[in-house]
Amino acid sequence: MTKIVNDPEEFPKDSLEGFTEIYSEYVQPVHGGVVRTAASPESEVALVVGGGSGHYPAFAGWVGPGIAHGSVCGNIFASPSASQARSVIRAADNGAGTLMMFGNYAGDVLHFGQAAEQLRAEGYDIRIVEITDDIASDSPQNHLQRRGIAGDFPVVKVVGAAAAEGHSIDEVEAVARHVNDKTRSLGVAFSGCTLPGSTEPLFTVEEGTFGLGLGIHGEPGIATEKLGTADDLAELLVSKILEEEPPRGEDGYDGRVAVLVNGLGATKYEELFLLYSRISKLLRKAGLEIIRPVVDEQVTSLDMAGVSLTLTFLDEDLERYWLAAADTPAFRSGSVENSGATRREVTAETEEAASAGAPESAEQAKKIAVILEALEKTTRDAEHDLGKMDSVAGDGDHGQGMVLGSTAAAESARQSVAAGAGSKTLLARAGAAWSEGAGGTAGALWGGALARVGNGLSDGEAVDDAAIIAAVVGGTKAIEEMGGAVVGDKTMVDATVPFADALEGAGDKPLAEAWDEAATAAENAAADTASFAAKKGRARTHGGKSVGTPDPGAISFSMLMRTVADQLATK
Amino acid sequence: MTKIVNDPEEFPKDSLEGFTEIYSEYVQPVHGGVVRTAASPESEVALVVGGGSGHYPAFAGWVGPGIAHGSVCGNIFASPSASQARSVIRAADNGAGTLMMFGNYAGDVLHFGQAAEQLRAEGYDIRIVEITDDIASDSPQNHLQRRGIAGDFPVVKVVGAAAAEGHSIDEVEAVARHVNDKTRSLGVAFSGCTLPGSTEPLFTVEEGTFGLGLGIHGEPGIATEKLGTADDLAELLVSKILEEEPPRGEDGYDGRVAVLVNGLGATKYEELFLLYSRISKLLRKAGLEIIRPVVDEQVTSLDMAGVSLTLTFLDEDLERYWLAAADTPAFRSGSVENSGATRREVTAETEEAASAGAPESAEQAKKIAVILEALEKTTRDAEHDLGKMDSVAGDGDHGQGMVLGSTAAAESARQSVAAGAGSKTLLARAGAAWSEGAGGTAGALWGGALARVGNGLSDGEAVDDAAIIAAVVGGTKAIEEMGGAVVGDKTMVDATVPFADALEGAGDKPLAEAWDEAATAAENAAADTASFAAKKGRARTHGGKSVGTPDPGAISFSMLMRTVADQLATK
The missing domain is CATH 3.40.50.10440 (Dihydroxyacetone kinase; domain 1)
Incomplete structure (x- = not known):
């Protein structure tokens, strides 16, 4: 220990x-x-x-x-x-x-x-x-x-x-x-x-x-x-x-x-x-x-x-x-010509500060930042349970990864808000921060999805509910493509696809109502992953999955979509 | 583990x-x-x-x-x-x-x-x-x-x-x-x-x-x-x-x-x-x-x-x-001139076979070999308990050390018997084998004591009970001198001294009876070591001793003296 x-x-x-x-x-x-x-x-x-x-x-x-x-x-x-x-x-x-x-x-x-x-x-x-x-x-x-x-x-x-x-x-x-x-x-x-x-x-x-x-x-x-x-x-x-x-x-x-x-x-x-x-x-x-x-x-x-x-x-x-x-810290063998006299010069990577967006977009960006903070809170509360779920079939790091990713995204969003950034920039940066902070497969998928949602928004104006739904559906669907998994593989995609379908099919319902229905679809689908039979043992997904435990990626996705629904409902 | x-x-x-x-x-x-x-x-x-x-x-x-x-x-x-x-x-x-x-x-x-x-x-x-x-x-x-x-x-x-x-x-x-x-x-x-x-x-x-x-x-x-x-x-x-x-x-x-x-x-x-x-x-x-x-x-x-x-x-x-x-297996630093081209020649240590003693002494040696086998059995039965006792204040190896030592001594004795060795040679070799097989402090003391007892016997004739008692008393007293401990230090000496005193004071009682009394004295003294207060924390005795647990060295000594008494009684 x-x-x-x-x-x-x-x-x-x-x-x-x-x-x-x-x-x-x-x-x-x-x-x-x-x-x-x-x-x-x-x-x-x-x-x-x-x-x-x-x-x-x-x-x-x-x-x-x-x-x-x-x-x-x-x-x-x-x-x-x-x-x-x-x-x-x-x-x-x-x-x-x-x-x-x-x-x-x-x-x-x-x-x-x-x-x-x-x-x-x-x-x-x-x-x-x-x-x-x-x-x-x-x-x-x-x-x-x-x-x-x-x-x-x-x-x-x-x-x-x-x-x-x-x-x-x-x-x-x-x-x-x-x-x-x-x-x-x-x-x-x-x-x-x-x-x-x-x-x-x-x-x-x-x-x-x-x-x-x-x-x-x-x-x-x-x-x-x-x-x-x-x-x-x-x-x-x-x-x-x-x-x-x-x-x-x-x-x-x-x-x-x-x-x-x-x-x-x-x-x-x-x-x-x-x-x-x-x-x-x-x-x-x-x-x-x-x-x-x-x-x-x-x-x-x-x-x-x-x-x-x-x-x-x-x-x-x-x-x-x-x-x-x-000649390395952990393995030495024979005699290596030492070129250590010349030091390799490396330059630090620096990140530009976010530039300000239009006031309407910045206003929308602030609301997104509040939602990202709520996501961080949800992942912190669920960290232990997600880790345990993941340790059944995976490497047990899902809970920690979600915390690290959402924390980095929320922190990035706060900085963007402070810089007056628009919603597109805020989400692009938050996505990069999530991916960076979390690492792991889930980190890459969440980060990529957030950035993709941002791509559907604008730094120059506030967008309406229909545009938001289109952007979120696009970002969510990108997860399938980025990860290479399909429904039935017992991954988060088992929940993201029903969510995106429900949101897309919500017609002209108000955003909060549409999101609530989509979150419910995600929850049902995530719970269903527990009953899936073990699939082929693919090394890329850490070997065969076990039966009886829901997929932690699908569960965490549905939890966070519920958190967003709750946030939207309180407005 | x-x-x-x-x-x-x-x-x-x-x-x-x-x-x-x-x-x-x-x-x-x-x-x-x-x-x-x-x-x-x-x-x-x-x-x-x-x-x-x-x-x-x-x-x-x-x-x-x-x-x-x-x-x-x-x-x-x-x-x-x-x-x-x-x-x-x-x-x-x-x-x-x-x-x-x-x-x-x-x-x-x-x-x-x-x-x-x-x-x-x-x-x-x-x-x-x-x-x-x-x-x-x-x-x-x-x-x-x-x-x-x-x-x-x-x-x-x-x-x-x-x-x-x-x-x-x-x-x-x-x-x-x-x-x-x-x-x-x-x-x-x-x-x-x-x-x-x-x-x-x-x-x-x-x-x-x-x-x-x-x-x-x-x-x-x-x-x-x-x-x-x-x-x-x-x-x-x-x-x-x-x-x-x-x-x-x-x-x-x-x-x-x-x-x-x-x-x-x-x-x-x-x-x-x-x-x-x-x-x-x-x-x-x-x-x-x-x-x-x-x-x-x-x-x-x-x-x-x-x-x-x-x-x-x-x-x-x-x-x-x-x-x-x-340049060693576990630590390398800098560049060492390699003299590996010349191999160091080492010669194996060899041990001569024991030479035969007089038939009367060889007969007595056989009986000693039987006793040594009984000691081995006793240590094997007690190994776990002795180890536990030792782990309270020492390094927990006493049980294993006693098994290794007595096993080596018994095996050496079998070889001496096969070679027709006399009792002096048999005990000298058994003592060396005990020390070698056990290592540790106790191994050195037991091995030295056995060899010392052997010194009091003879390869040329059988010795009588009085000579045996004198030899055993001498060997037992040598433990005090070799180990540098005195009564009250909570070591095996707390049992060896009362044992030697009782044996020495037995007058002209038959060997079996004298040994039985001495073994009882050792048992009482060993049990008493549990109540000794903690002594000064000497590094050479593995730091301060704890109160409430008897000294495993004293206990094992008294157990083996009881085994010898039982062997002598059945003859």
């Missing part, structure tokens, strides 16, 4: 502050994360990694000569926002293109994807390769749909070495796809972890059992098994992973493997060493040769107890990259 | 096997621990560290160029035996003398001290400096009586650098005393740890509180306090340690400090970074300059949750040693 906390919402920021101070020789802070302190050659492809915090050394611990050039640092277990990713990439790019790598989770895919699109429009050459090493999360045929766990380390280490060798962005991207294709992990969890500020664990594992393939945020695994000896565990991990060993003698693979035995946090070194001594015997028995084993904590989940085994099936190039020198 | 285990008794050995395999470039196994793989210069003073296992990286993780030359590796939380220490020192010594360093605990002091005496008799120049950084364990005036915790790391790091600079054994010893004198730690515990194979934690910390100064094996601390914010914790640790800051401007100290923020196992990196960001602000506010902070896990206690702060008040020499290059 996390014990050293000031304000839980500030935990990732506070922690990153300490990290950048301790390792100032390696990293310097930028908006959204860190980049190397030392300058890199201009011709060097930049490797930018990232994801939620709470997994140290992943990802910021790998920034330094020989591995990554920058790391985007999200909130605990929540993907960073697109604006964070943009900022880190701008500071890390050496003019030769940037490869972004992260574990394959919905929020990361969404935010990093948005950032890449925006930066490409600015002329950057941005590539993305998702890491998909966890064999528990999908079938061998769907290797590229799996989620990323401790395999993040060998994959990123290898790609960083390829970048350091001076290869082009095309070549580095090819290495990244290749090494991800040759890397397999399987993990077990012995106990859950507790988020900063929370008094209950995110999930639990029954005493005397372990969760086979349980995700690093508590996502469902393959099975709950009875805890046996270390020998049993070694046998299980090795045999499952070797089911996916590529044929020896083909494509340069002849049985040489990189090995990572990774502790999740509370499973300590002595246990990892013991397990490795068993794993190495089994690998040798299978005719494999171990190349530089790493037995350590490289991808943790706060104080979760558990362990994973990762194998990378090497060819000549991959072996050279795996063994190449590296 | 430790989850990855085969046979709990083999846990430290199994774990060390994995460690030496993973880090074979750094360390090679020898009897009792590890030494560097690479050869060292002949003129280099050897630094041998050690202690119980369960604290990785302490101590084996620090073996390599720039720090230690060897590490003695005991059982979990139990000091290694003297024979283990001898073996590692013989393999590590470069001909220029060896400095042994370890945290100041009774078992370590006893075993390493015995090893040093024996090796000095062989012509080795052996020095010992105990590490005493934990300000919670004794007053500032008694700094050298305090126990050693995370300060082990900066102290050992500094001394290793002095040895690597090529200083003489006198100079290196002086550096060791100096840096220990300038190093202060204070730790807090949030939750206990669980020994391998155990289902209950060694100790617990009440939810919402922390143990201030609680030892790394659960030894009593200063107080139980309510858990506040990270700011509160930083303030507490910094202010308490700075109470012992030496005057600035004297002895070369001008406010420059080495800083270690150490996690005990389940308190993870993000929390340590956050705490450091607060600590560094407070240190700067106090006018101090931080020299290369280390914020990491360097001295753990299995999966215990907790953290400690260590400051070393630097002068010019200490700062140079602190910053010097090092």
Whole structure:
């Protein structure tokens, strides 16, 4: 359980502050994360990694000569926002293109994807390769749909070495796809972890059992098994992973493997060493040769107890990259030429103040700001329940994410009101703030939707109820398109679509009445999500959903739409 | 809780096997621990560290160029035996003398001290400096009586650098005393740890509180306090340690400090970074300059949750040693000249088989072997209860230590019987095996006592009851002398003295009857230890003793004397 906390919402920021101070020789802070302190050659492809915090050394611990050039640092277990990713990439790019790598989770895919699109429009050459090493999360045929766990380390280490060798962005991207294709992990969890500020664990594992393939945020695994000896565990991990060993003698693979035995946090070194001594015997028995084993904590989940085994099936190039020198806060190997004499100069991202809108629009903007404050209050009241709901099938961060997003949006709205901004600007900024503050999938969708609603308004005049309804319907429908989910996937879309349909079909009813009906439709639909059967286990939605619990995203959406209805009714 | 285990008794050995395999470039196994793989210069003073296992990286993780030359590796939380220490020192010594360093605990002091005496008799120049950084364990005036915790790391790091600079054994010893004198730690515990194979934690910390100064094996601390914010914790640790800051401007100290923020196992990196960001602000506010902070896990206690702060008040020499290059499994810094091309050759220690004694003595030896097997059975039955009793005031390893010791002694006795050995040889070997198998203070005392009893017997003839009684009285009285404790200290001596007195005073009663009376005296005395008041808090006896629980060493002694009485009665 996390014990050293000031304000839980500030935990990732506070922690990153300490990290950048301790390792100032390696990293310097930028908006959204860190980049190397030392300058890199201009011709060097930049490797930018990232994801939620709470997994140290992943990802910021790998920034330094020989591995990554920058790391985007999200909130605990929540993907960073697109604006964070943009900022880190701008500071890390050496003019030769940037490869972004992260574990394959919905929020990361969404935010990093948005950032890449925006930066490409600015002329950057941005590539993305998702890491998909966890064999528990999908079938061998769907290797590229799996989620990323401790395999993040060998994959990123290898790609960083390829970048350091001076290869082009095309070549580095090819290495990244290749090494991800040759890397397999399987993990077990012995106990859950507790988020900063929370008094209950995110999930639990029954005493005397372990969760086979349980995700690093508590996502469902393959099975709950009875805890046996270390020998049993070694046998299980090795045999499952070797089911996916590529044929020896083909494509340069002849049985040489990189090995990572990774502790999740509370499973300590002595246990990892013991397990490795068993794993190495089994690998040798299978005719494999171990190349530089790493037995350590490289991808943790706060104080979760558990362990994973990762194998990378090497060819000549991959072996050279795996063994190449590296010098980062959390992993050092060999001797790296120190270019630290030249400091990399980075400029802080600044935000312009909002400009004033027409008085009529500014008046409407004030009312919107009041509604956003009400939304913040609702999410704070519901935080605990939403988190619990989310921990059944997701990573338990939904409650906190909604609080962070709505708080940032309300704060942004207050600033816009103070600047006399119009309603369009206020909502565009509030949307960006929500996305930035919350991170995660839901943060991206809420932020995008708010901005889209703003697009339907105007800074030059007040708009009427019909225009408001059209704007809200447009923003709400955009969620379906942005997230790629459809009704029945057990996501917030199950509630947003009925809401938008009801609002659109309200004809010329007054806004308050129309909204009340639409909110009721959303509430009914959200409650219905509890009875949906488990859908296909898609890695991008954190594995299969469980039956019997409503989708927290649909529930929170319906709650906030009810809050808006209440606000409109009191006017 | 430790989850990855085969046979709990083999846990430290199994774990060390994995460690030496993973880090074979750094360390090679020898009897009792590890030494560097690479050869060292002949003129280099050897630094041998050690202690119980369960604290990785302490101590084996620090073996390599720039720090230690060897590490003695005991059982979990139990000091290694003297024979283990001898073996590692013989393999590590470069001909220029060896400095042994370890945290100041009774078992370590006893075993390493015995090893040093024996090796000095062989012509080795052996020095010992105990590490005493934990300000919670004794007053500032008694700094050298305090126990050693995370300060082990900066102290050992500094001394290793002095040895690597090529200083003489006198100079290196002086550096060791100096840096220990300038190093202060204070730790807090949030939750206990669980020994391998155990289902209950060694100790617990009440939810919402922390143990201030609680030892790394659960030894009593200063107080139980309510858990506040990270700011509160930083303030507490910094202010308490700075109470012992030496005057600035004297002895070369001008406010420059080495800083270690150490996690005990389940308190993870993000929390340590956050705490450091607060600590560094407070240190700067106090006018101090931080020299290369280390914020990491360097001295753990299995999966215990907790953290400690260590400051070393630097002068010019200490700062140079602190910053010097090092290359070990758990700590790397700068660039070390690799002498790995030359492998250090070590020879395995071998034990001669026992030679046969006279048939009459061998007959008596067989009976002793049967008694030793009965002792093993008794300790196995009592293991859990003894461990629980020990966890109140000690480190909870007494039950396991007694099982390991008696098992090794019984096995050794079986081998002696098979070789036809006489009773003197059988007991001498059984004593050495007990000490070796158990480690810890109790192991040293039991082993020494058995050997001493053997000294009173003969391999050439059977001895009569009077001679047996004299030998047993002599062996039992030796415990007082070896351990340095007296009656009333709440140690096993509280039971051994009444036992020896009763046996000695039995006149010419038959052996079985005399032993029965002496065993009863031991039982009464052991029970009485529960009512002793807390004695002075001596670091060497793991801090102050608590009232109300009998001393586990006295209890186990009386139990085993009862077992012997039962055996004698059935004959």
